[in-house]
Structures are given as C-alpha cells and as structure tokens.
C-alpha cells in the first residue's frame with residue numbers, strides 16, 4: 257500500500273490529483289478543515305474505485321498538521337507523496353500600499369509555517385521508504401514567481417514558500433526524495449485543455465514519476 261496525502265483537498269485540483277494518483281494504486285488521504293466535506297469527497301472517490309479517506313487539519317495551526325499527518329501514517333502507512341495545495345483566503349490578497357504587518361500574519365502562517373510543519377512530519381516516513389520513492393509537491397499561483405501589487409500577501413508568502421521548496425529540492429535530492437513545485441498562472445478553468453484540474457494533475461503525476469525537474473509552470477494566458 258502506498259499513500260498520497262493532499263493538504264488542502266477540495267473538489268477542484270485536490271479531487272483531480274486524488275483520481276490521478278488513485279488510478280496508479282495510491283491510497284489517498286484528503287486533508288482540509290471540514291470533516292463533512294472531505295468525507296463526502298472520499299465517498300465520491302470510493303464509488304469510483306479509489307481508496308480515499310478524509311482527515312481534518314487547519315494549515316494555519318502547525319500542531320493540527322503534525323497531529324493529522326501522524327494519524328494518516330498510523331492509519332494508512334508511511335506517506336510516499338505529500339502535496340501542499342490549500343486554496344489561499346481572499347483576504348490575503350490586498351494592494352501593497354494597504355498591507356500592514358497584521359495582514360501578513362495569515363499568509364505567512366498559511367504558506368510558510370504550514371509547509372514547514374508538514375515536511376518535518378512526513379520526512380522520517382519518506383526516509384523509511386528508501387531512495388527514489390518519496391515526493392513533496394507544492395502548488396502555487398503565478399504570484400509565487402511574479403509578484404502582483406494587488407495580491408500582496410500571497411506574493412510575499414508564496415515567494416517564501418518557493419524559496420523553501422527550492423532549498424528542500426537541493427537538500428533532499430541528495431537522499432532521493434523529490435521536491436517539486438507546480439505554478440499555475442491565472443485561474444484553474446474546468447474544461448480548459450491546459451487549465452482543467454485533470455490536466456494540472458497530470459503535470460503533478462509527471463513531476464512525481466519522472467523526478468527530473470524542480471518546477472513546472474503553466475502560463476497565465
């Protein structure tokens with residue numbers, strides 16, 4: 257049995273990634289803040305033949321991430337793939353000249369403390385699995401690479417997350433643990449050949465299975 261944990265698993269990209277890895281035989285841990293929603297998504301996936309289970313954590317509370325990932329590993333075994341892709345809050349995206357220190361607390365908890373807590377919790381299990389198995393996937397909007405003056409919180413915090421991911425890529429690459437980032441410019445668009453969640457999930461599968469690059473970027477247009 258092999259497991260992917262998706263932190264920030266909703267009906268869009270989270271569900272598409274669950275399906276893509278699920279057909280490859282992965283058991284899926286769906287993690288978000290509301291038990292009812294992750295349980296409903298798990299039931300939908302189960303009806304399609306994918307083994308999926310719902311778990312609760314708030315990424316702005318590092319202790320809840322640690323507890324939940326521990327519970328996932330106890331229930332489903334070591335986590336082979338971790339995906340960090342919660343959807344940022346709208347109020348993180350304010351114009352630069354209106355952004356105060358208080359406005360940056362949420363984005364930094366969400367995009368920096370959360371991933372650091374998650375990575376620390378899953379690493380021992382990935383090391384136990386051995387080289388060329390474990391993967392850590394980060395998903396971000398385009399402001400991670402090109403800051404936007406009206407989306408200040410995500411621009412600043414995504415840039416920090418991108419730096420963390422790149423440092424992990426260097427350090428963990430030496431151990432055969434792949435760390436990659438998918439950048440999605442613009443919106444996710446259902447039905448679009450390049451921006452449909454299933455097309456984006458395919459890129460995430462390729463980042464995991466090919467293990468040949470840090471970043472894949474989808475342009476905004």
Ligand SMILES: NC(=O)c1ccc[n+]([C@@H]2O[C@H](COP(=O)([O-])OP(=O)(O)OC[C@H]3O[C@@H](n4cnc5c(N)ncnc54)[C@H](OP(=O)(O)O)[C@@H]3O)[C@@H](O)[C@H]2O)c1
Nearest residue numbers: 264266267268269270288289314315341342343395443444
């Ligand atoms: N949607 C877009 O147009 C777009 C554009 C560019 C990039 N992205 C990236 O794509 C990923 C999201 O994909 P999606 O939009 O299709 O979303 P999704 O997979 O449908 O759902 C994401 C889930 O994140 C959960 N979440 C939000 N805040 C959380 C928190 N504090 N703790 C735990 N879970 C939390 C939400 O569930 P709960 O409310 O139940 O917690 C939500 O269902 C993110 O990495 C985002 O940066 C999205």
